[in-house]
Amino acid sequence: MSLLQVEDLAIHFGGVKAVDGVSFSVEQGEVFAIIGPNGAGKSTIFNLISRVYPPTRGTIRFDGRDITGLKAHDIAGLGIARTFQNIELFDHSTVLDNLLMGRHTHRGTNFVQDILFLPKVRQEEREHRRRVEQVIELLELEAYRKKMIAGLPYGVRKVVEIGRALAIGPKLILLDEPASGLSVEETRDVAFWIEDMRRDMGLTVLMVEHDMSLVNQVSDRVLAMANGQPLALGSPAEVQAHPDVQAAYLGTGAAA
């Protein structure tokens, strides 16, 4: 069974059909990319999966469970993490604290235990720190551990956001334009990390991306969308060769 199944998903804002009848499923261990011109509804799909918006129609199933009616704060606990196109971090906290906040749903101690800093809390805290240090090591964030987010360059903040998503310890990670605004080298790093996520951590990756070189390099399957509707679904090469996709991007049949 697929890890994520989206069926006939739709959301209408007044008369605007931002997403209108999209279905796809993402298999366990797959890297699945959604592409499409601006306004195609890609990020809206992310917002629907992470329960920021309630859909007008359709269902979302994760790990066999219908999550369409859940709240935004329930998603992390199920094992879905995400990043945002416009980076949503805790700006007045350090990189370390941002990553530790990713462990929120894994904290099982109560408030009295927390205040007294009992052995159980210390033990949990060590485990959280260990998990976060793994993420720091993977993403090479060592130099920024104690730095405030607000003063960091864009590229680093982008990586911290990926780090926080990994700290959640998810099964499925949603990456919203992970390469946008990054240099060529930084984008290459992102490609490596996505490979690591799949190969070493056994994660399933769903990403929205405009950088076709990244999409070609890492994705198993691609869904192309335009105006809230699906155009084509298949391997990166198949989708890019699809006449509807070329028309949506270029308005003609010219090669992409």
Add this chain to the structure above:
Amino acid sequence: MELLQLMIGGLANGCIYGLVALGFVMIYKASEGVNFAQGDMMMLGAFIALGFGNTDQMGLPFGVAVLLAMVLMFGIGWGVERVVVRQIFGQPQFALVILTIALGFVFRFVAGSIWGYTPLVLETPFAGQNLRSGGIVISLADLVTIGVTLVLTLALWAFFAFTRIGLAAQAASQNQMAAYIVGVPVMRVNSLIWGLSGAVATVAGVLYATRGAIDPNIGLLGIKAFAAAVIGGLGSLPGALLGGLIIGVVEPVAGRYAPGELAKMSPYIIMLIVLVTRPGGLFSQIQMKKV
């Protein structure tokens, strides 16, 4: 010696400003806005404690009365967030300002219609008791005020710094979207913070009432406490307490040594000086953005 005497009274006064300022800071952290009814919540808390505790009212033991008042005010704060504040979620900050000013009027009216507008005295076990030491008189009420404030500030600081829920509240105040995504139920956390600030306001109100009579208009003290919160930097709990203490000490000293009505203006003069020299407050948590 006279100065020292003034300063002790001022410190105790400052603790009350500081406690009300703590309420401002907590709600600012949760709802990203200023709760101008904080002073009136203090007033209401004091009256509720009086209603539970005074012998001509329900006559419960002082400690029980205060505890019950804190619980009830927790519920009122929580309810205000659930029923009223949540309706303007996502509106500009100014909506919350107007809303809370209106809430303040409502609280004053409610207190006035239940307990009347003539000043009442809360019966406390430590009324009128003084300690003397080397020519200085310290009232027991002042000592209790200072002690309780220190303990409460420390407890709140620990709550926000170490507990899961306190950290969640801080996260929600910095970025709601990010908080949701790591699993923080932002709305529920906000309700809790409003409840907590109601309980803290009650403590402030009771301590205020140990120092004199109360009437429904004592909430106006909230304006001075707001100045204290701004001096401390609106996002900082220790800053709020420090701001309160500064104002509390400067007021009586200025009243004694400075000409005319300067004492009454002093909180706001200090606030202006701080705003000009350190716009983020003394304990600023906001860093200048690199461009």
